[in-house]
Amino acid sequence: MALDIDPLKHVADLFTRILLERQAQEARQPVVPPSDPGTLREILDLELPDKGLDLETVGQRLHELVRHTPTTASGSFFNQLFGGREPASLLGETVAAALNNSMFTYKVAGAQVLVELELIKEMGLRVGFEDADGVFTPGGSLSNLTGMLLARDRARPRLRAEGFSGPRLRVYSSSDCHYSVAKAVSVLGLGIDNLVYVDVDDRGRMDPAALDRAIRADLLAGHQPMMVNATAGTTVLGAFDPLDELADVCDEHGGVWLHVDGAFGGSVALDPAQAHLLSGCHRADSMAWDAHKVMGAQLCCSVVLVRERGLLAGSLDENASYLFQGDGQELNPGTRSLQCGRRNDALKLWTLWQNLGNEGLARRVARLRGLATRAAELVREAPGLELVREPEFLNVCFAVEGVSAVALCAELTDRGLAMVGYALVDDEPVVRLTLVNAQVGDDELRFLFESLCEVADELREVDVAVDASVELAAT
Ligand SMILES: Cc1ncc(COP(=O)(O)O)c(C=O)c1O
Structure with missing residues (x-):
C-alpha cells in the first residue's frame, strides 16, 4: 500500500x-x-x-x-562484551544518522565537533590525562592500532618518511591480550614475530618482572623496545594489568611507550569504587576506551586518548588542502584520524551521558560488577559448576562437570534460552559469561543458571546413554 x-x-x-x-x-x-x-x-x-x-x-x-x-539487546544476551539498548544512546545515534555530518571538519560538522572534543576532554580527565588529545574511532581495534602507530613514530621519527630500516621494533603485550594487538602489529608492518607475549600471573595480569626480562633480552639481542600494551580488562578473564608497575618498567628502559588497552575495562574510571583498577593510567602515553561495551553506548563508539597533544596530528595529518580549510587543527578532527569521512559516533555517547549523568554511569558500572559477583555466587551454589578463576571484573568463567562448554553454549542458543559464549582457559573450553548488558537483572541471571543446569543434566544423560550403547555394541 x-x-x-x-x-x-x-x-x-x-x-x-x-x-x-x-x-x-x-x-x-x-x-x-x-x-x-x-x-x-x-x-x-x-x-x-x-x-x-x-x-x-x-x-x-x-x-x-x-x-x-x-x-543482542534482550536480557538473554550474555555473549561478548556489548549488549542491551540504551534509549538515550539510540536517540543520539538516530539523530546523528539523520544529520549525516562527516566528522572530519568543523565546517561540515560544527557543533558536533564540540561534542566530540568535550567527551575526549572528560574521558581523558577520568583516566588522568590532564589535557588529552584524542579522537573517536570505530572500535577498540582501531584505537589500539592508532596508539601503536604513535608509538612507532615516536620510536622511529624518520620512519614515516623513509620507511623501515634499522633494528627490529618490539611490542610487548600479555599472553592474554586481545587479538587486535597482533593485528595492529601486522597492519603497521612491524612483523608478528616482533610481538613478544609476556607471561601472566594466575589471575591473568601481566607480570612486570617477566616484561623487564623480555625487554632486557631484546636489548642484548640488538632490538629496539617500541611499546608495551597493557590491558585494562582482558577479554576472557577481565584481568587488569598492573599499570603503575608496568609504567616503572617502561621508565626504567628510557620511556618505552605505554599504551593501555582499556577497550573493555576503561569504564571502571566512572565508578569510584573500581577506579583503582586503573591506578597508574595517568602515566600511560595512550589509551583505548570503548563506550560501546561497559558504558552501553550503541555500537560503534570508541576513543583513543593520547596524553600529549599534537602527536595524533603529527602522525596522521597529511595537510589535505582540499579538505582542511581554516578553523585550525583542533576543530578539524580529521587531522587526527585514520579515517577521512567519519560518522558521528560521539553524539550517542553525549546523549547517553546527558541522560545518565556521572552518577548514573557510576551506578551502571557498579551494578554490572554486582551482577558478576552474584553470578559467581550462583556458580558456587550449583552442583557440577566450578569457577575456574575468581572474577576480576565482569567475566565469570566456569567449567561444567562432564559437559562440553562448546556443546552446552550451542544448546542454550538452539533452544532459545540464552546466548552465552565459551573461551579457552588453561587450554580447556569453559563457559565465559560476561555481564555487560544492562538489560540483565537478577531474574534473567537466575533463569540462565536454571536453564544451564537443566540442559547440562540432559546432555550428561545423553552422554551416559551413548556410552551404554557403545559398550553394548562392543560386547
Ligand atoms: C581487551 C579488548 N581490546 C580490544 C577489543 C576490540 O574492541 P572492538 O571490538 O571495539 O574493536 C576488545 C573486544 O572485545 C577487547 O576485549
Missing part, C-alpha cells in the same frame, strides 16, 4: 513500528534460535531489485530481516 505522506515522516513511522515490534519480539523471544544461511536466503527477500521499491515495501522487507536477526 503506497501512503501519500512525506517520505521522512514515513521513515520515522516505519522506524517506530520496527523498533517497537523488535522490543515486543525481545520480550516474547529473547533469543532468536540460529537459522542456517541457506534457509535465511530462501525466506528473506535479499536480492537487489532492478526497479526501486516504494518505502512501505522496503520497510516490510526490512522488518522481516529484523525478525530473523539475533537479539
Whole structure:
C-alpha cells in the first residue's frame, strides 16, 4: 500500500513500528534460535531489485530481516562484551544518522565537533590525562592500532618518511591480550614475530618482572623496545594489568611507550569504587576506551586518548588542502584520524551521558560488577559448576562437570534460552559469561543458571546413554 505522506515522516513511522515490534519480539523471544544461511536466503527477500521499491515495501522487507536477526539487546544476551539498548544512546545515534555530518571538519560538522572534543576532554580527565588529545574511532581495534602507530613514530621519527630500516621494533603485550594487538602489529608492518607475549600471573595480569626480562633480552639481542600494551580488562578473564608497575618498567628502559588497552575495562574510571583498577593510567602515553561495551553506548563508539597533544596530528595529518580549510587543527578532527569521512559516533555517547549523568554511569558500572559477583555466587551454589578463576571484573568463567562448554553454549542458543559464549582457559573450553548488558537483572541471571543446569543434566544423560550403547555394541 503506497501512503501519500512525506517520505521522512514515513521513515520515522516505519522506524517506530520496527523498533517497537523488535522490543515486543525481545520480550516474547529473547533469543532468536540460529537459522542456517541457506534457509535465511530462501525466506528473506535479499536480492537487489532492478526497479526501486516504494518505502512501505522496503520497510516490510526490512522488518522481516529484523525478525530473523539475533537479539543482542534482550536480557538473554550474555555473549561478548556489548549488549542491551540504551534509549538515550539510540536517540543520539538516530539523530546523528539523520544529520549525516562527516566528522572530519568543523565546517561540515560544527557543533558536533564540540561534542566530540568535550567527551575526549572528560574521558581523558577520568583516566588522568590532564589535557588529552584524542579522537573517536570505530572500535577498540582501531584505537589500539592508532596508539601503536604513535608509538612507532615516536620510536622511529624518520620512519614515516623513509620507511623501515634499522633494528627490529618490539611490542610487548600479555599472553592474554586481545587479538587486535597482533593485528595492529601486522597492519603497521612491524612483523608478528616482533610481538613478544609476556607471561601472566594466575589471575591473568601481566607480570612486570617477566616484561623487564623480555625487554632486557631484546636489548642484548640488538632490538629496539617500541611499546608495551597493557590491558585494562582482558577479554576472557577481565584481568587488569598492573599499570603503575608496568609504567616503572617502561621508565626504567628510557620511556618505552605505554599504551593501555582499556577497550573493555576503561569504564571502571566512572565508578569510584573500581577506579583503582586503573591506578597508574595517568602515566600511560595512550589509551583505548570503548563506550560501546561497559558504558552501553550503541555500537560503534570508541576513543583513543593520547596524553600529549599534537602527536595524533603529527602522525596522521597529511595537510589535505582540499579538505582542511581554516578553523585550525583542533576543530578539524580529521587531522587526527585514520579515517577521512567519519560518522558521528560521539553524539550517542553525549546523549547517553546527558541522560545518565556521572552518577548514573557510576551506578551502571557498579551494578554490572554486582551482577558478576552474584553470578559467581550462583556458580558456587550449583552442583557440577566450578569457577575456574575468581572474577576480576565482569567475566565469570566456569567449567561444567562432564559437559562440553562448546556443546552446552550451542544448546542454550538452539533452544532459545540464552546466548552465552565459551573461551579457552588453561587450554580447556569453559563457559565465559560476561555481564555487560544492562538489560540483565537478577531474574534473567537466575533463569540462565536454571536453564544451564537443566540442559547440562540432559546432555550428561545423553552422554551416559551413548556410552551404554557403545559398550553394548562392543560386547
Ligand atoms: C581487551 C579488548 N581490546 C580490544 C577489543 C576490540 O574492541 P572492538 O571490538 O571495539 O574493536 C576488545 C573486544 O572485545 C577487547 O576485549
